[in-house]
Amino acid sequence: MQLYHRLETDLQSTALGKYGKIRIATVPSIATKLLPDVLAEYSRRYPDVEISLVDDNSVGVCNRLLAGEVDIALGNLDTTHEQEVTFMPLLADPIGVVCTKNHRLAQFKEGVVWQELLGEPFIYNGTCQLLSHTPAYEINIKPRYEVGNITSLFSLLRNELGVTTLPKLAFPEYDNHLVWIPLIDPIVKRQIGMFSIAGRTLPPQVQLFTQLCSSYIKSLN
Structure with a gap:
C-alpha cells in the first residue's frame, strides 16, 4: 500500500x-x-x-x-x-553595426545608415540574412569574409579586419575594443x-x- x-x-x-x-x-x-x-x-x-x-x-x-x-x-x-x-x-531584437571603437563608423553614435557600410570590408555572419529583404541586402553580396562561428567573428572584428551587423543581444555587454551602433536605415529587428x-x-x-x-x-x- x-x-x-x-x-x-x-x-x-x-x-x-x-x-x-x-x-x-x-x-x-x-x-x-x-x-x-x-x-x-x-x-x-x-x-x-x-x-x-x-x-x-x-x-x-x-x-x-x-x-x-x-x-x-x-x-x-x-x-x-x-x-x-x-x-x-x-x-524584438534590433540590428546594429559592429566595429572597433576607433573606426570611423564609431562616430555615428545615434545610428548608421546602410550606405555607410559600402566600401567597408564586410564580415558576413549568419544573422546578416536578416538584411536580405531590405535595401541593405547589397552589403551581403560580396563580403570580404564569411564566418559561421561567433568566436571567429569577434576575433576578425577586434583585429580590425572588417565590420559586420549583429542583433543587439548577440553583442557582448562589455567590450573594450568593439562598439555596437544601431542601424537606423533600414531599421531591422529580429x-x-x-x-x-x-x-x-x-x-x-x-x-x-x-x-x-x-x-x-x-x-x-
Missing part, C-alpha cells in the same frame, strides 16, 4: 510538471543574456526536473526541434519551416521567441518553463 501511494504521488508530480526532463535548443545570445535568470528560477521552483541545454544558430535550433532532439527552441524562426512549428514571440512542433501538446514541465520564460521577458520591457 505504501508503494502504491508513492507511485501515485510520483505520477501526480509528473503530471504537474514537478518531475521529468526539458530539452532546450537556443541561439547563443539568448543562452548568455536571457536564459540564466530563467533557468535559475525554474530550478529553484522545480528542482527535480532535469534540464538539457544545447546552443546552435537559428537554423540549427529549428532543425533540432523538427528532428525531435529537443522539446522547445528559442531564437528567431526560420521562415522555411513556419508551417511546421508554433511560434510564441517574446521580444523577432525572438519560443517555438515548438505545431499541433503537439507540450509536456507539463515544458509548459511551465515557457510560462516562466514569457513572464520574465515581459518583466524586462
Whole structure:
C-alpha cells in the first residue's frame, strides 16, 4: 500500500510538471543574456526536473526541434519551416553595426545608415540574412569574409579586419575594443521567441518553463 501511494504521488508530480526532463535548443545570445535568470528560477521552483541545454544558430535550433532532439527552441524562426512549428514571440531584437571603437563608423553614435557600410570590408555572419529583404541586402553580396562561428567573428572584428551587423543581444555587454551602433536605415529587428512542433501538446514541465520564460521577458520591457 505504501508503494502504491508513492507511485501515485510520483505520477501526480509528473503530471504537474514537478518531475521529468526539458530539452532546450537556443541561439547563443539568448543562452548568455536571457536564459540564466530563467533557468535559475525554474530550478529553484522545480528542482527535480532535469534540464538539457544545447546552443546552435537559428537554423540549427529549428532543425533540432523538427528532428525531435529537443522539446522547445528559442531564437528567431526560420521562415522555411513556419508551417511546421508554433511560434510564441517574446521580444524584438534590433540590428546594429559592429566595429572597433576607433573606426570611423564609431562616430555615428545615434545610428548608421546602410550606405555607410559600402566600401567597408564586410564580415558576413549568419544573422546578416536578416538584411536580405531590405535595401541593405547589397552589403551581403560580396563580403570580404564569411564566418559561421561567433568566436571567429569577434576575433576578425577586434583585429580590425572588417565590420559586420549583429542583433543587439548577440553583442557582448562589455567590450573594450568593439562598439555596437544601431542601424537606423533600414531599421531591422529580429523577432525572438519560443517555438515548438505545431499541433503537439507540450509536456507539463515544458509548459511551465515557457510560462516562466514569457513572464520574465515581459518583466524586462
